[in-house]
Amino acid sequence: PAPVGYYPLLGGKVVDYICGLARVAEFMGTTQPAEVEQSEIGDGNMNLVFICRGPKGAVIVKQALPYVRCVGEGWPLTMERARFEYMALAEEYKHCPQFTPEVYHFDPTLGALVMRYIEPPHIILRQGLIKGYTYSTLAADVATFLARTLFLTSALHLTAPELRQRVAVWSANREMCALTEQVIFTDPYMIREDRNRWTSPQLDAAVARIRGDTQLKLAVAVLKEKFMTSTQALLHGDLHTGSIMVKDGSTFCIDPEFAFYGPMGFDTGAIIANLLLASCSQPGHATAAEPRAAYADWILDQMVALYTGFEQEFLALWSHEANRKGDHTPQGHFAAGPELGLAQSQFMGRLFSDTLGFAGAKMIRRIIGIAHVEDMESIKDPEQRAACERHALAIAHMLVKEPGSFASIADVAALARDQP
Amino acid sequence: PAPVGYYPLLGGKVVDYICGLARVAEFMGTTQPAEVEQSEIGDGNMNLVFICRGPKGAVIVKQALPYVRCVGEGWPLTMERARFEYMALAEEYKHCPQFTPEVYHFDPTLGALVMRYIEPPHIILRQGLIKGYTYSTLAADVATFLARTLFLTSALHLTAPELRQRVAVWSANREMCALTEQVIFTDPYMIREDRNRWTSPQLDAAVARIRGDTQLKLAVAVLKEKFMTSTQALLHGDLHTGSIMVKDGSTFCIDPEFAFYGPMGFDTGAIIANLLLASCSQPGHATAAEPRAAYADWILDQMVALYTGFEQEFLALWSHEANRKGDHTPQGHFAAGPELGLAQSQFMGRLFSDTLGFAGAKMIRRIIGIAHVEDMESIKDPEQRAACERHALAIAHMLVKEPGSFASIADVAALARDQP
Ligand SMILES: Nc1ncnc2c1ncn2[C@@H]1O[C@H](COP(=O)(O)OP(=O)(O)O)[C@@H](O)[C@H]1O
Ligand SMILES: Nc1ncnc2c1ncn2[C@@H]1O[C@H](COP(=O)(O)OP(=O)(O)O)[C@@H](O)[C@H]1O
Ligand SMILES: [Mg+2]
Numbered sequence: 087p088a089p090v091g092y093y094p095l096l097g098g099k100v101v102d103y104i105c106g107l108a109r110v111a112e113f114m115g116t117t118q119p120a121e122v123e124q125s126e127i128g129d130g131n132m133n134l135v136f137i138c139r140g141p142k143g144a145v146i147v148k149q150a151l152p153y154v155r156c157v158g159e160g161w162p163l164t165m166e167r168a169r170f171e172y173m174a175l176a177e178e179y180k181h182c183p184q185f186t187p188e189v190y191h192f193d194p195t196l197g198a199l200v201m202r203y204i205e206p207p208h209i210i211l212r213q214g215l216i217k218g219y220t221y222s223t224l225a226a227d228v229a230t231f232l233a234r235t236l237f238l239t240s241a242l243h244l245t246a247p248e249l250r251q252r253v254a255v256w257s258a259n260r261e262m263c264a265l266t267e268q269v270i271f272t273d274p275y276m277i278r279e280d281r282n283r284w285t286s287p288q289l290d291a292a293v294a295r296i297r298g299d300t301q302l303k304l305a306v307a308v309l310k311e312k313f314m315t316s317t318q319a320l321l322h323g324d325l326h327t328g329s330i331m332v333k334d335g336s337t338f339c340i341d342p343e344f345a346f347y348g349p350m351g352f353d354t355g356a357i358i359a360n361l362l363l364a365s366c367s368q369p370g371h372a373t374a375a376e377p378r379a380a381y382a383d384w385i386l387d388q389m390v391a392l393y394t395g396f397e398q399e400f401l402a403l404w405s406h407e408a409n410r411k412g413d414h415t416p417q418g419h420f421a422a423g424p425e426l427g428l429a430q431s432q433f434m435g436r437l438f439s440d441t442l443g444f445a446g447a448k449m450i451r452r453i454i455g456i457a458h459v460e461d462m463e464s465i466k467d468p469e470q471r472a473a474c475e476r477h478a479l480a481i482a483h484m485l486v487k488e489p490g491s492f493a494s495i496a497d498v499a500a501l502a503r504d505q506p
Numbered sequence: 507p508a509p510v511g512y513y514p515l516l517g518g519k520v521v522d523y524i525c526g527l528a529r530v531a532e533f534m535g536t537t538q539p540a541e542v543e544q545s546e547i548g549d550g551n552m553n554l555v556f557i558c559r560g561p562k563g564a565v566i567v568k569q570a571l572p573y574v575r576c577v578g579e580g581w582p583l584t585m586e587r588a589r590f591e592y593m594a595l596a597e598e599y600k601h602c603p604q605f606t607p608e609v610y611h612f613d614p615t616l617g618a619l620v621m622r623y624i625e626p627p628h629i630i631l632r633q634g635l636i637k638g639y640t641y642s643t644l645a646a647d648v649a650t651f652l653a654r655t656l657f658l659t660s661a662l663h664l665t666a667p668e669l670r671q672r673v674a675v676w677s678a679n680r681e682m683c684a685l686t687e688q689v690i691f692t693d694p695y696m697i698r699e700d701r702n703r704w705t706s707p708q709l710d711a712a713v714a715r716i717r718g719d720t721q722l723k724l725a726v727a728v729l730k731e732k733f734m735t736s737t738q739a740l741l742h743g744d745l746h747t748g749s750i751m752v753k754d755g756s757t758f759c760i761d762p763e764f765a766f767y768g769p770m771g772f773d774t775g776a777i778i779a780n781l782l783l784a785s786c787s788q789p790g791h792a793t794a795a796e797p798r799a800a801y802a803d804w805i806l807d808q809m810v811a812l813y814t815g816f817e818q819e820f821l822a823l824w825s826h827e828a829n830r831k832g833d834h835t836p837q838g839h840f841a842a843g844p845e846l847g848l849a850q851s852q853f854m855g856r857l858f859s860d861t862l863g864f865a866g867a868k869m870i871r872r873i874i875g876i877a878h879v880e881d882m883e884s885i886k887d888p889e890q891r892a893a894c895e896r897h898a899l900a901i902a903h904m905l906v907k908e909p910g911s912f913a914s915i916a917d918v919a920a921l922a923r924d925q926p
C-alpha cells in the first residue's frame with residue numbers, strides 16, 4: 087500500500103531529505119546535512135518520528151509506515167493517514183494555533199510531515215500524570231481546543247452543504263476508523279485471545295462479567311453505531327493523554343491521524359477517560375514520601391474544570407451571533423434568549439451523555455483490550471494494578487450503562503472519589 | 507449550472523435523441539423518429555418527463571432542468587441530481603427489481619435517464635388514495651422495499667469501511683439535502699411569508715401555536731440534526747405517496763433524486779406521514795354515495811400493515827446469518843437468540859421513534875410549508891379542508907413531541923381514529 091517512491095527515512099536519510107526543503111532548512115539554520123543531528127524518538131507502532139536539529143533550531147519529521155511496526159509487514163495500514171493527519175493539523179491550527187504544532191511541509195509520497203518541534207520541558211501529558219506533575223492551564227487549554235475544533239467544524243457553524251462536503255472528504259479515512267471500531271467497540275466484548283489481554287488471573291472474573299453483561303453490550307452497540315454513523319464534527323479521533331504535550335502554561339495536541347467526522351462525545355470522552363484512568367492509577371504510584379491521594383484528586387478536579395470549561399466555551403461560541411451561521415439552529419428558529427438557551431441545554435445534555443458513554447467504553451478497552459495505558463502498565467505489582475483497574479472498570483460500567491444518573495461532570499468526580 | 511452540451515429535450519428533440527440509442531430503440535421497436543410519438547407528462551417543478559412510444563413499446567425519459575420550473579431560472583438547482591437518481595435507481599433495482607423501474611440509459615450531459623415505462627393502469631398512489639381505490643399488495647410491497655433497501659445499504663449488512671465509502675459518494679448530493687432541510691425542518695418554523703402558506707384564516711391560530719411551541723421546535727431541532735448528521739442507510743429521500751406508482755398487485759417506487767445516506771426513519775416516516783395525510787383528508791372527499799369513513803380506516807390499516815411488515819422483514823434479514831456481514835452487530839458480540847433479540851429490539855425501538863418524529867415533521871410541513879399535498883389541496887371547501895388539516899396537525903404534534911407514548915404503529919392508527 088506504500089506509494090511508488092516511498093522509502094522509510096531511516097539510517098540518516100531524514101537529514102538529506104529535509105536539507106532539501108528550503109523552508110525547513112531555514113528553521114534549522116542550515117542546508118548542510120553535516121550540520122544536522124537526527125534521532126528517532128517515535129514511541130508508537132505505526133509511525134517513525136525524528137528530531138532533526140541544526141545550528142539554529144530543531145524540527146520534527148513524522149513518517150507513516152505502511153504497516154503496524156510491532157507486528158511487522160503482516161498488518162498493513164493505509165499510508166493515506168499521513169495526509170489526514172496533515173489536513174487535521176492544518177484545520178486545528180486554523181482554530182487553535184496556540185495548541186497545535188505548525189506543519190511546515192507535507193510529502194504525500196513519503197507519507198511524511200515536517201512540523202514544529204515542541205521543545206522540552208514539554209513532555210507527553212501521560213508521563214507527567216504518572217510523575218505527579220501539575221499543570222496550571224491544562225484544563226483550560228484542552229477545554230478551548232475541544233470547544234473551538236468541535237464547534238467550528240460542526241453544523242452549528244457551517245451550512246449543511248459545507249458539512250456534507252467535509253464529510254465526503256473525511257469519510258476516506260475509513261481504514262483508521264475501522265481500527266478504532268475494532269479495538270474499542272468490538273474486540274473487548276468478544277473472545278479473541280490474540281487481541282485482548284488483562285491483568286490475569288486477578289481480572290478474569292471481571293472480564294467474564296463484561297462479556298456476559300447484556301445491558302453493557304447493548305449500550306456499547308449504541309455507541310458503536312454512533313461512531314459509525316454520526317457526522318457531528320471533525321474529531322481529533324485519538325485525543326488521549328498520550329496525544330497531548332505539556333509544560334506548565336503550555337499545551338499542544340498532536341497526532342490526529344485518526345481524524346474523521348464523528349460524534350463530538352468521542353473526543354470529549356477520550357480525554358475524560360484518560361484522566362479517570364490516570365486518577366485511578368495513582369495508588370499504584372504512591373510511595374510513603376508521596377502518597378498521591380491529593381494528586382488523584384487534583385486530576386479529578388482537572389477533569390471537572392476541563393469539561394465545565396469546554397461547555398462554557400462551546401456555548402459562548404454558539405451564543406455569539408457571528409458564529410451562528412450554521413444550519414443546525416438557524417437564526418429565527420428559536421427566539422434569542424431563553425428559547426435558544428433551551429435548545430442549547432438540550433444539545434449539551436445529549437453531548438454530555440455521549441461523552442460519558444464513550445469515556446466508559448474507552449476505559450474498558452484500555453483495561454481488557456489490546457492497547458493498555460502506561461498509567462496502569464507501569465504499576466509493577468499485579469495485585470495493586472488490578473485494584474486500580476477494578477476501580478476504573480467500576481466507574482466505566484456506570485458511565486456506559488447509566489449516563490443519565492450523572493447530572494454533571496462533578497458527579498463523575500464524586501463517584502471516582504467515593505469508590506474504594 | 508448545466509453542463510456544456512446540455513439542452514432541454516423539448517419540442518420533439520427527445521425523439522431524435524432516443525432513436526440514436528440502440529438499446530432503447532429495441533424497446534420501442536424502431537430507430538425511425540417518424541414512428542415514435544412523444545408527450546411530456548411531468549407533473550413536477552424540477553424535471554421534464556416524456557413518454558416515447560414506438561410500434562413495439564414505450565419508454566420514459568426523465569430530464570433534470572437546471573432550475574425549479576415554477577419559479578424559472580431564478581432558482582437554480584444542481585443537475586447532478588440526475589446522476590444521483592440514476593445511481594439510486596440502480597441500487598434499488600439491485601435489491602428490489604420488482605419494485606423499481608429498470609434504467610436503460612443515463613446521459614450525464616443532458617441530465618437524462620431513459621427507463622422502463624410503468625404502464626397503465628398503474629397510477630400515482632396519491633391519486634389512487636384520493637379516488638378511494640384499494641391495493642391488495644401495497645403495504646407488503648412497500649414494506650419489502652423499505653426493509654431491503656434500508657437494511658442492505660446499512661452497517662447491519664456492510665462493513666464500516668464500505669459504509670464510509672458510500673457516505674463519501676452520496677454526501678455529494680448535498681444541494682438536494684439542503685432543499686429538504688429548508689422545506690421540512692427550517693422554513694415551517696419561521697416567519698417567511700414567501701415560503702409558507704396554509705388554509706387561512708382557518709389555520710392562522712394553529713400556525714401561530716406551532717411557531718410558539720418551544721417543545722415542538724426542540725424536538726424538530728433534534729430531527730433536523732439527525733437528518734444532517736446521521737448516515738445509517740441509503741435513503742430514497744422523497745418516499746411520499748407521489749413517488750409510488752400502483753395498480754392492484756403491483757407497486758413501483760420512482761423518483762429517488764433526493765437519495766443520500768441518512769437516518770432510516772426519514773424514509774419510513776415519509777410514507778407513514780403521507781398515509782396519515784391521506785386518511786385525514788378522506789372526509790373532504792366523502793359524498794353521500796361514498797362516505798369514505800371505512801376507506802379512511804382502510805388507509806390506517808395499510809399503514810399498520812406496512813410498518814409491521816417492514817419491521818418483520820427487516821428483522822428477518824438481520825437474523826439471516828448470510829446477511830449479518832456488517833460491522834454494526836458483529837457475529838460473536840451478542841449470543842444468537844435472546845441476546846441478539848434484545849439488540850434488535852433496541853434498534854427497532856429507536857427506529858420506530860425516529861419514524862414517528864420524521865412522520866410528524868413531514869405532516870406539518872405539508873400543511874403549513876411551501877409544498878402541500880393534493881389529498882388536502884383538492885378539498886375545495888376551506889372549512890372542510892381546515893378540519894382535515896387540523897386533525898392531521900393534532901396527530902403530527904403527538905408524533906413529534908411524544909413519540910415515546912406510542913408502543914406500536916397500531917397506537918398511531920388508534921390516535922388517528924380517535925380524533926374528531
Ligand atoms: N511536534 C512534536 N514535537 C515534539 N515531540 C513530538 C512531536 N510530535 C511527536 N513527538 C514525539 O513523538 C512521539 C510520537 O508521536 P505521535 O505523533 O504521537 O506518533 P504516533 O502516531 O506513532 O503515536 C510523541 O509521543 C512525542 O513524544
Ligand atoms: N417510469 C415511469 N413510468 C410511468 N410514468 C412515470 C415514470 N416516471 C415518472 N412518471 C410520471 O411522471 C411523473 C413525474 O415523475 P417524477 O419522477 O416523480 O418527477 P419529479 O422528480 O419531477 O417529481 C410521475 O408522477 C409519473 O406520473
Ligand atoms: Mg497513539
Ligand SMILES: [Mg+2]
Nearest residue numbers: 130328329341
Ligand atoms: Mg501518538
Ligand SMILES: [Mg+2]
Nearest residue numbers: 130324341343
Ligand atoms: Mg498516532
Ligand SMILES: [Mg+2]
Nearest residue numbers: 550748749761
Ligand atoms: Mg416526483
Ligand SMILES: [Mg+2]
Nearest residue numbers: 550744761763
Ligand atoms: Mg422528484
